[in-house]
Amino acid sequence: MSVRVRIAPSPTGNLHIGTARTAVFNWLFARNQEGKFILRVEDTDLERSKSEYTENIKSGLTWLGLTWDEGPFFQTQRLDLYRDAIQKLIDQGFAYPCYCTPPELEQMREKQKATNQAPRYDNRHRNLTAEEIAQFEADGRKPVIRFKIDDEQKIVWNDLVRGKVVWQGSDLGGDMVIARTPEQDSETFGQPLYNLAVVVDDIDMDITHVIRGEDHIANTAKQILLYEALGANVPEFAHTPLILNTEGKKLSKRDGVTSIDDFRKMGFIAPALTNYMTLLGWTPPDAQEIFTLDSAATQFYLERVNKAGAKFDWDKLDWLNSQYLHSMPSDDLLSLLIPYWQEAGYQFDTGADKQWLLDLTTLLAPSLTRLTDGVKDGALFFVDGVTIASDAQEFVAQDGAKAVLESVGSQCESGLTLDGAKAIIKAVTKEFKVKKGLVMRSLRVGLTGALHGPDLIQTWLLLNQKGMDKTRIETVSNSISN
């Protein structure tokens, strides 16, 4: 049987890094096994689900390169399927109506906690008589549907990343709710709940491997029972470790930046992000740390996925992102940078300025960690005018600097070449009998207002092509007193 896996996000928020990482593992596994990767939107929580989040999830997965082979499927469009399954479970005696009210359940749990017992449903309505049911109905109570979970039974599965996992039925919290209270009088039961819907869908979609976060382990035990009651084959399960925050807790929306959208806006690129997410819990056999999704897929095995949670490390992500940015062809990098520059309001013509933009990209590339650094570093080249840093001001106040700048400034002409620039620097060094360092550093201050920056002559050439060198040098030299 061919492999079929799925990513099943719930549209209650933007695409989360944890969901994305699960998607990565599923995608890699599907690719490795030449199987199918399916997208299913779990929107049975009508209260919290929003279509804008669905769009965000789809665009996020696409941006990351995690394309799906089938779907997206929506659970809200498959309600009949769940309804049939629930009815079947009731008919076959696997499920029954429970008329307990939320306050009653609340009270029951309070009592259990008070006596140091595990809070659970005590299965009190499992064997209601027809008379009792009639009485509840007459009282106007509406039932939820509960699926019987035998306390005595043991649930066992061979987890593909954890090995054998054993669960005791009694530790599952009692008979589980699979359908909510009906909202309309005509209905005998309401909306399906997560565990039921997941199983029905996974059966219907012939899912062979369920790869998901470790936080679902307890659900797996419950779901296996559902598979069996529905007479379906139980798929393989693999529970991946969680991504943890700095405190070592499960990364949640409250940890600030967690949505894929946020990472994109911060200047991370998709290949670096997927590379990093993969590395969080998995290492390729060859120990290579920088790899594409495609190459990882060729050697991806669930058995190599770690068991322990992994803390999210910004430093490592930054490093990976910078590696990608540094090794990328200039025109690729340029096209990534352009949107950021445009958003910053920088004026340029992508046609006429093409070569200039490419040269600028080459100049800036080694200093980029995130694409957003290109905005900061590029300001100098797109925005006229210069502000002088205090240490630069100080440097340029020394003897000779002003004269050097005035001399260089007077020699600035359009059409400056590399050799021309070198010749001017050499001539000025000779003329004033100063060290080359003084000329270079003064010139840097004259051109950029700072003591540090990328290659000076290239910087000069680029500014010259935009006619910004002469006036800038003059502005700075005029600002020097004496």
Place this chain on the structure above:
RNA sequence: GCCCCCAUCGUCUAGAGGCCUAGGACACCUGGUUUUCAUCCAGGCAACAGGGAUUCGAAUUCCCUUGGGGGUACCA
């Protein structure tokens, strides 16, 4: 509380009984390259949670302790 899972440098990890004096990467520190910053290169610091058991031999197997995490809904 109860149940489950997990445990190697600060972080991500390699390690399936002798190859481990525990390897790599990030971060950090030092040096080199550079007019400077960045890049790049070279080097350094730094870990098997603790205790038992098995074994000639344990980071690797087993048990206990400790620590961390997850779950415990008419959320997903």
